[in-house]
Amino acid sequence: MTGGSGRVWAHVGQTFTEEAYDVVVVGAGRLGTACALFLRQLAPGLRLLLVERGGLPNEEGATILAPGVWTTLDVPSGREAEAAWVRAQVAGGFGTVQFQPRPLLSLHGEEGPGRVPTPAVLTRFPEAAPLLNPQALPWAELDEAAVTFRPGALALACGQEAVRAGADLLLNTHAHLVPGGLRLDRLTVTNTHQIVTHETRELRAEVVIVAMGAEGPHAAEHDLGLHTAHGRAYRQTPRLNTPSDDATPVLRAGGLTLRPQHGGFTLIPPIHHRDPHGYLPTGGRLTGVPVGLRRETLEDLIRLMDALPPLASEALEVGHSLADVPGAWLALPHGRTDTPPLHQQLTEGVHLLLGGPLADTLGLAVAYDLAATVAGRGGRPWGRSG
Missing domain, CATH: 3.50.50.60 (FAD/NAD(P)-binding domain)
Structure with missing residues (x-):
């Protein structure tokens, strides 16, 4: 042929x-x-x-x-x-x-090569300001490409x-x-x-x-x-229902990527390690209530709630079981x-x-x-x- x-x-x-x-x-x-x-x-x-x-x-x-x-x-x-x-x-x-x-802002708690103060970057992207706490993430890298x-x-x-x-x-x-x-x-x-x-x-x-x-x-x-x-x-990809538009940059903090999509954000959690053979993901618990986020992902989001305050709000979709949160x-x-x-x-x-x-x-x-x-x-x- x-x-x-x-x-x-x-x-x-x-x-x-x-x-x-x-x-x-x-x-x-x-x-x-x-x-x-x-x-x-x-x-x-x-x-x-x-x-x-x-x-x-x-x-x-x-x-x-x-x-x-x-x-x-x-x-x-x-x-x-x-x-x-x-x-x-x-x-x-x-x-x-x-x-x-779409520019990408990578946010950090410590100074490093190529990083500039976060408040200076936010003057260019004011729509990102409500999403983060500059005191917890005072340094940023910007990828314009x-x-x-x-x-x-x-x-x-x-x-x-x-x-x-x-x-x-x-x-x-x-x-x-x-x-x-x-x-x-x-x-x-x-x-x-x-x-x-x-x-x-x-x-x-x-x-x-x-x-x-x-x-x-x-x-x-x-x-x-x-x-x-x-x-x-x-890896699960939960939803954060905080408004975004075509001018909103992609954000990264603590390995978590916030990808503007469909008027909100798709969250891409970090991968820390391989899951052992035979492992079956299960949902975790938030304040004692079963949710659809697996325990490892939930722990990552809780750790970042001070740096990214919307994660601690009702804007985060946690579901009731694993089937409620997309994952693969x-x-x-x-x-x-x-x-x-x-x-x-x-x-x-x-x-x-x-x-x-x-x-x-x-x-x-x-x-x-x-x-x-x-x-x-x-x-x-x-x-x-x-």
Whole structure:
């Protein structure tokens, strides 16, 4: 297949009879869809299939709840060119993605390099003043180059463009890794709203790219018996109903990101450590009352209530149970909270693609790097080779 649009199988009523592909990408989050698109651009002669357990984009993974904040403050040393390339791609490479330049204020309790007194910065952003206590956070860093975007929209745009470029797309299908390819369970919904396997079939693939987010390392370990050093953590994104508008900057304090969104703020809590295998998140208690915020997240917010007074008000949505507060499992490359996205060859023909906490800043570059590796292309558009 070298030209024309790819085929889409959205439900079990559409018969899927394919037996083999050159490359199969498992997972339609932003990294999986971007990798599929880049592969079609770099190696249009390869037969490529994108498989997703749900719809496009992935509806259950961290992509939908990712912060969508690109900032120079998240760029590791030596990877500035990659990060700048990612920013340019989000800004102009995908026409349907809403991309909004929005300054980011990182607030601190202590003086440090590049920090200025918080009151001086607030003269430029008076709308941020009611959100914070300058006495508790007297120092600030300002990133004028920061932008916000919707990672879910990015995944959708990449997936649609990959199909237009010739990639096939198989939705509502659970993929299991097997030597030499995949076992596919095509899913359907019964009249009692249960998700069941309608049919199972084997698919051969020369290369499988596992872009399943936090489920990827577990799939490799469970299906192929491979050990990985990667972990995961459950991250919730509660809502703060304090007014925001297009002029409100992104705020950070104590690792907490306040992302202006839908007239209020989406809170992105810090990730301190990986959750142990088998851990099930549970809600905590606030003044003895059960709430939907997991205990670790609740403790972080309580610790910041003096610095960010609205957190101590009714503007914070805490819910009554875990189901009331959006949350998803987040992949942690190497089990760490500060490791950039990565790709790794697990065994012959099987590659793992992981995003993690820094996916907003570097994810697309890592997806491109893997696509170029699979395609046998050495050059990288940000000037790095290898």
